Amino acid sequence: xxxxxxxxxxxxxxxxxxxxxxxxxxxxxxxxxxxxxxxxxxxxxxxxxxxxxxxxxxxxxxxxxxxxxxxxxxxxxxxxxxxxxxxxxxxxxxxxxxxxxxxxxxxxxxxxxxxxxxxxxxxxxxxxxxxxxxxxxxxxxxxxxxxxxxxxxxxxxxxxxxxxxxxxxxxxxxxxxxxxxxxxxxxxxxxxxxxxxxxxxxxxxxxxxxxxxxxxxxxxxxxxxxxxxxxxxxxxxxxxxxxxxxxxxxxxxxxxxxxxxxxxxxxxxxxxxxxxxxxxxxxxxxxxxxxxxxxxxxxxxxxxxxxxxxxxxxxxxxxxxxxxxxxxxxxxxxxxxxxxxxxxxxxxxxxxxxxxxxxxxxxxxxxxxxxxxxxxxxxxxxxxxxxxxxxxxxxxxxxxxxxxxxxxxxxxxxxxxxxxxxxxxxxxxxxxxxxxxxxxxxxxxxxxxxxxxxxxxxxxxxxxxxxxxxxxxxxxxxxxxxxxxxxxxxxxxxxxxxx
Amino acid sequence: xxxxxxxxxxxxxxxxxxxxxxxxxxxxxxxxxxxxxxxxxxxxxxxxxxxxxxxxxxxxxxxxxxxxxxxxxxxxxxxxxxxxxxxxxxxxxxxxxxxxxxxxxxxxxxxxxxxxxxxxxxxxxxxxxxxxxxxxxxxxxxxxxxxxxxxxxxxxxxxxxxxxxxxxxxxxxxxxxxxxxxxxxxxxxxxxxxxxxxxxxxxxxxxxxxxxxxxxxxxxxxxxxxxxxxxxxxxxxxxxxxxxxxxxxxxxxxxxxxxxxxxxxxxxxxxxxxxxxxxxxxxxxxxxxxxxx
Numbered sequence: 001x002x003x004x005x006x007x008x009x010x011x012x013x014x015x016x017x018x019x020x021x022x023x024x025x026x027x028x029x030x031x032x033x034x035x036x037x038x039x040x041x042x043x044x045x046x047x048x049x050x051x052x053x054x055x056x057x058x059x060x061x062x063x064x065x066x067x068x069x070x071x072x073x074x075x076x077x078x079x080x081x082x083x084x085x086x087x088x089x090x091x092x093x094x095x096x097x098x099x100x101x102x103x104x105x106x107x108x109x110x111x112x113x114x115x116x117x118x119x120x121x122x123x124x125x126x127x128x129x130x131x132x133x134x135x136x137x138x139x140x141x142x143x144x145x146x147x148x149x150x151x152x153x154x155x156x157x158x159x160x161x162x163x164x165x166x167x168x169x170x171x172x173x174x175x176x177x178x179x180x181x182x183x184x185x186x187x188x189x190x191x192x193x194x195x196x197x198x199x200x201x202x203x204x205x206x207x208x209x210x211x212x213x214x215x216x217x218x219x220x221x222x223x224x225x226x227x228x229x230x231x232x233x234x235x236x237x238x239x240x241x242x243x244x245x246x247x248x249x250x251x252x253x254x255x256x257x258x259x260x261x262x263x264x265x266x267x268x269x270x271x272x273x274x275x276x277x278x279x280x281x282x283x284x285x286x287x288x289x290x291x292x293x294x295x296x297x298x299x300x301x302x303x304x305x306x307x308x309x310x311x312x313x314x315x316x317x318x319x320x321x322x323x324x325x326x327x328x329x330x331x332x333x334x335x336x337x338x339x340x341x342x343x344x345x346x347x348x349x350x351x352x353x354x355x356x357x358x359x360x361x362x363x364x365x366x367x368x369x370x371x372x373x374x375x376x377x378x379x380x381x382x383x384x385x386x387x388x389x390x391x392x393x394x395x396x397x398x399x400x401x402x403x404x405x406x407x408x409x410x411x412x413x414x415x416x417x418x419x420x421x422x423x424x425x426x427x428x429x430x431x432x433x434x435x436x437x438x439x440x441x442x443x444x445x446x447x448x449x450x451x452x453x454x455x456x457x458x459x460x461x462x463x464x465x466x467x468x469x470x471x472x473x474x475x476x477x478x479x480x481x482x483x484x485x486x487x488x489x490x491x492x493x494x495x496x497x498x499x
Numbered sequence: 500x501x502x503x504x505x506x507x508x509x510x511x512x513x514x515x516x517x518x519x520x521x522x523x524x525x526x527x528x529x530x531x532x533x534x535x536x537x538x539x540x541x542x543x544x545x546x547x548x549x550x551x552x553x554x555x556x557x558x559x560x561x562x563x564x565x566x567x568x569x570x571x572x573x574x575x576x577x578x579x580x581x582x583x584x585x586x587x588x589x590x591x592x593x594x595x596x597x598x599x600x601x602x603x604x605x606x607x608x609x610x611x612x613x614x615x616x617x618x619x620x621x622x623x624x625x626x627x628x629x630x631x632x633x634x635x636x637x638x639x640x641x642x643x644x645x646x647x648x649x650x651x652x653x654x655x656x657x658x659x660x661x662x663x664x665x666x667x668x669x670x671x672x673x674x675x676x677x678x679x680x681x682x683x684x685x686x687x688x689x690x691x692x693x694x695x696x697x698x699x700x701x702x703x704x705x706x707x708x709x710x711x712x713x714x715x716x717x718x719x720x721x722x723x724x725x726x727x728x729x730x731x732x733x734x735x736x737x738x739x740x741x742x743x744x745x746x747x748x749x750x751x752x753x754x755x756x757x758x759x760x761x762x763x764x765x766x767x768x769x770x771x772x773x774x775x776x777x778x779x780x781x782x783x784x785x786x787x788x789x790x791x792x
Contacts (some may be wrong), residue, residue, distance in 0.1 A: 491767065495767065
């Protein structure tokens with residue numbers, strides 16, 4: 001025991017020997033403390049109500065593909081949101097929820113067997129005592145029940161599974177617990193559905209209101225007719241473009257043809273009117289002279305060579321001279337012959353052209369007339385296009401300036417359609433698990449904890465009470481305290497004791 | 500008186516046994532009271548080497564003329580805790596050897612303990628030396644003194660001039676004087692000798708033990724008690740474990756320190772049950788809430 005005291009002294013701030021001394025000194029007070037604490041905890045434990053608990057999980061499928069509402073929301077561009085623990089708690093603790101739950105419970109066939117006493121309430125009230133003052137007034141009964149069930153339902157978010165919640169119902173009766181849990185499931189889904197519907201309804205109303213406002217603004221600015229005009233002008237412009245394209249093709253084609261015809265006509269006319277030049281006449285005369293010279297020379301040469309003697313002596317030189325002359329004459333004649341041949345061809349060509357000259361002129365004149373008409377039409381179309389483009393640019397500028405208004409209007413209209421679609425296909429995003437969990441009956445503070453509390457409270461209570469008692473205790477108990485209090489006084493010893 | 504004789508006889512018969520016990524306890528045993536008139540120059544052997552060989556200033560017992568009347572003091576041997584008596588007695592004896600002859604014993608309300616302590620100390624001194632011991636108390640007919648007073652011989656003793664008080668002489672061992680008699684004389688308005696009564700009285704004895712009345716009573720009639728307080732040379736306070744309060748003790752201490760009285764120290768009352776008496780001498784009942792501590 002001494003060693004134990006040393007251990008306690010070393011490892012705690014409490015002086016256990018001193019505490020033991022105080023406990024011995026004030027043993028009646030200490031026993032009173034122990035007895036009081038024991039009595040209190042005994043009463044505390046036995047006075048606690050037995051709580052029947054039952055739980056069920058549910059999840060928020062807002063984020064999951066399995067939720068039709070979620071899928072639709074995603075399709076129409078709505079951003080789905082988590083159903084947070086606070087929101088769930090807000091639903092469950094809301095007056096509406098409790099009122100609806102109370103209504104459902106009131107309609108339950110076993111309503112009169114239910115126990116609505118609070119889990120920490122003392123005593124036991126029958127259902128008749130709860131609603132007795134209402135005299136079968138349903139509204140009053142439901143209101144009373146909604147107040148009584150407050151605190152029966154606890155909703156917590158699952159720490160491990162996202163969007164999963166647990167709801168636990170705790171009452172003083174097993175049947176009541178199961179009935180409330182069953183009813184709660186139905187009511188929670190209904191309330192959540194109503195919330196979503198309300199949310200969409202509100203959005204529709206808001207969107208409609210915005211559309212109305214924007215419509216007025218657009219009407220005032222005459223933007224719709226402007227936009228219609230722009231569209232009309234664009235169509236016209238397209239049509240003109242098509243015409244211009246056609247006429248443009250004709251124009252350039254005819255222009256080419258006209259140029260061609262004109263060339264033909266000009267050339268034909270020129271060819272027909274062309275005269276023989278003096279050079280050609282000189283060449284033709286010289287050619288005739290050369291032809292005669294060549295024939296003469298050929299005859300001379302042939303005669304000389306026919307005698308056989310010419311090839312000797314001076315005849316030979318003459319022959320060579322004649323041959324050379326012949327060769328030169330032939331060469332020159334060949335040159336002049338080209339002129340002569342060319343002139344011959346030209347003459348034939350001129351004769352041909354002379355024949356087609358009238359035709360070429362006619363064609364040219366026809367084409368010229370046709371081209372003038374095409375050109376006139378093409379220029380008219382181009383002018384008209386320029387006018388349309390100018391008008392279109394002006395109207396387009398107006399539309400560009402009010403583009404945000406029109407775009408907002410379009411978005412709103414699109415949104416309204418989406419919301420109406422969502423409204424007609426709405427479902428709850430809360431899905432309850434199939435099975436219940438955590439069915440048990442217990443007391444709020446169990447026996448082990450109560451005993452532990454008892455020991456702790458007793459221990460600290462003893463310390464506190466003994467310390468307070470010691471502080472206010474003026475009595476002298478031992479030599480040590482006497483020496484501490486009266487350091488200037490010597491303790492001589494004990495008084496003698498006679499037999 | 501027959502009972503007294505019987506007791507004394509039995510005391511004498513047991514003397515040899517007591518001597519042996521005293522020897523075992525290491526106490527110095529003096530010569531029997533029959534030889535109290537012997538040589539005055541007695542040797543005081545120091546115990547444990549602490550006590551000095553100092554002769555007391557006066558030894559009035561030498562002048563006692565009642566030879567053969569002194570009997571053995573049995574009370575010393577009736578003390579159950581000899582070692583405690585020896586311890587405190589030695590301390591007082593040391594003071595006596597230093598010249599202190601007036602010892603006051605007070606308490607935080609336990610007159611029975613005061614009387615027992617005084618009786619024990621007186622027995623110790625009587626055992627140590629043959630000296631004239633005076634014991635002054637205002638309550639001689641109750642408590643521890645009652646039995647001895649009944650066995651004592653009442654005699655008149657002149658204390659100042661023609662003034663005499665009744666003294667209960669217990670076989671020349673102790674002389675009991677009623678404090679009220681002394682106060683009556685000292686507070687007599689017709690006399691001028693206010694302090695001298697106590698001075699003359701104290702001179703009659705080698706050593707005087709004062710059984711101090713309750714502090715409340717002294718404070719109530721402080722003028723009357725003043726000459727008595729002035730005679731205190733040493734004051735010891737008895738405190739009782741589990742009963743005395745620091746506040747009460749501090750009150751006594753402060754009161755006597757105010758008079759410049761030398762506080763010798765504290766004596767611890769070890770008995771579990773100590774009756775605390777109120778001003779009228781009735782035993783005080785403990786408050787109901789005292790059950791808690």
